[in-house]
Amino acid sequence: MSRAYAWWQREIIYQIYPRSFQDSNGDGVGDLRGILSRVDYLTSLNVGAIWLSPIYPSPMHDFGYDVADYCAIDPRFGTMADFNELLVEIHRRGMRLIVDLVPNHTSDEHPWFVESRRDGDNAKSDWYIWRDPAPGGGLPNNWLSHFGGPAWTFDERRGQYYMHQFARQQPELNHRNPEVFEALLEVMRFWLDRGVDGFRVDVISLLLKDPLFRDEPPNPAWDGVRQYASLRHIHTGNLPEVHGLIRRMRALLDSRDARMMVGEVYLPNAELMRFYGGPEAPECHLPFNFQLISTPWQAGEVRAKVDAYEAALPPGAWPNWVLGNHDQHRLATRVGLAQARVATMLLLTLRGTPTCYYGDEIGLRDVALPPECWRDPVAINQPQIAHLLGRDPERTPMQWDSSANAGFAAAGVLPWLPVAGDHRTVNVAAESADPQSILSFFRALTALRRTEPALSVGAYRSIDAGTDDVFAYLRSDGGRCLLVALNFADEQTKPVLPEWLGRRGELVLSTRNGRSPTVGLDRLELAANEGILVRLPVADAGTRRRLSP
Structure with missing residues (x-):
């Protein structure tokens, strides 16, 4: 099954x-x-x-x-x-x-934070991360915000700093509570x-x-x-x-x-x-x-x-x-x-x-x-x-x-x-x-991905293409196998694919128009910036085993 x-x-x-x-x-x-x-x-x-x-x-x-x-x-x-x-x-x-x-984190306008910042002795006082100033004053530690500056803002009402790793209006929730x-x-x-x-x-x-x-x-x-x-x-x-x-x-x-x-x-x-x-x-x-x-x-x-x-x-x-x-x-x-x-x-x-x-x-x-x-x-x-x-x-x-x-x-x-x-x-x-x-x-x-199990859920296996410009891999499901070959270069290239892939394949889709429906794998040429999707013939169980990742 x-x-x-x-x-x-x-x-x-x-x-x-x-x-x-x-x-x-x-x-x-x-x-x-x-x-x-x-x-x-x-x-x-x-x-x-x-x-x-x-x-x-x-x-x-x-x-x-x-x-x-x-x-x-x-x-x-x-x-x-x-x-x-x-x-x-x-x-x-x-x-x-x-x-x-x-x-x-929430907004500093969220009702939870509005209550939490009221004082240090309310039902949500520790729903956020609050810290006293460092001894002698200043930031509690050296933590930083993704958005620039320290991860701490001083709240005058509570007399403490609250933490925020993003904007100062985004106080961090205390999930240890x-x-x-x-x-x-x-x-x-x-x-x-x-x-x-x-x-x-x-x-x-x-x-x-x-x-x-x-x-x-x-x-x-x-x-x-x-x-x-x-x-x-x-x-x-x-x-x-x-x-x-x-x-x-x-x-x-x-x-x-x-x-x-x-x-x-x-x-x-x-x-x-x-x-x-x-x-x-x-x-x-x-x-x-x-x-x-x-x-x-x-x-x-x-x-x-x-x-x-x-x-x-x-x-x-x-x-x-x-x-x-x-x-x-x-x-x-x-x-x-x-x-x-x-x-x-x-x-x-x-x-x-x-x-x-x-x-x-x-x-x-x-x-x-x-x-x-x-x-x-x-x-x-x-x-x-x-x-x-x-x-x-x-x-x-x-x-x-x-x-x-x-x-x-x-x-x-x-x-x-x-x-x-x-x-x-x-x-x-x-x-x-x-x-x-x-x-x-x-x-x-x-549309192809939705109808082709080899693409939507099939196995993956990368293969050598004989050039640093091409990334090639197989997607397979049962008796169906597809070759993807992607040319990352802005010039034509000729990948050298393994002989066991076979000599011919059927073109399913290319990033450019005008390709022949039959693809010669033994003499493949990829245009500049071209990617192709090719269906490989799978003649027998032995071939299927070899093509499967």
Whole structure:
């Protein structure tokens, strides 16, 4: 009997940054009804799950990641009725909905923090991380914020410092207090009862901090650019005890049918794999694998990362791949427009669950913004390195058509971030009408992935291609085997494939047009920036054994 796979193993996850997807009410900010108006578009992408970045009430100091109420909808995005309708329509089309969960910190306007900061003797006084000034005054220790400066802000009313690893308006919850974590589980139950299919859990590895509040050691590899990187953060993240909390979250999800969670974890393989847990104590269904985002875009480098990750996976763990999100420069900006299709083919043909970021399917690029248009606190707080760390360039509005504001908002409306200047040609309408566009290629590849088990759930095996410019690998399921060959170079190359692959294959898909339907594997030529997907003939059981990873 063949193995049964869960929906989150078979499907593609598509991330929507709600502020930037579709404005429906003329305020320049995307909203739930805007997303609802585009559900048919989402269906056309052949994706299986929609992940929404935060839509909770928030003062928007970090654009929703400073949550003021975990169990409501921010009026900027709509109402709970709008959310319910969107959930119904997504489910009606056979897709799933994943919502962001932000358990590490709240807004300083959350009622929990308002009560906690009142004094040191109230019911929630230790729901957050408070510390007295150091002897003689000053900061409790040397901990730093991701957003620049110290991780401590002094509160005059309490006469103590509170901790925040992000904006000062994002105080950190004290999950060593069992009441706090139980409140978080109640939040999860609230959204599960509403029918959501899973959670993307923000900074899941940071939930606990060193109870002794020891200084963090210097980072000898610091390049002198980003202050946060000047320390090794061994006391503010990835503490062993955090896994006990994650296991409790997983137990709650396992008590419901077909629910899942994705954990945001930026860690190397040896530590990342711990967030899967084990057979008797499972944790994240998918700890996010961000490694390819920072890997040099060279075939050998990428192959090495993929093979090392596959080899590190614990038994039964399911892989996943990410090439873009709301915190990283756009895919087409990082690898270039010429390689964007190759990167898309890589993402959608590796073994495991891919996560796609809105707009990457049409080739959106970062938008260069002048300082007066910056909204991201990372850029505003650290202007000298805003070009490196600012996240506004990858959060600009989705480009739907060539009209004013790219169809994101009505003409005359000022979008919350400027629309890219290329929107008259790079947009959904134009690319939908062009069978050679990157959007048409994306749809063809996602449709194929949905119908071809070798791609959606099949085994993986990399193979030597005789050149440093090509990454080649096999995907196989039963008697079906596909070859993926990706040319990372901007010139034609002739890979030398193993003879046991055979002499001929059937072209399934190429990143460019005009290829013959029969591919000669013994004399293969790949055009510059070309990726191909080839079906291999499997004549007998012996051949199948040799082709299978």
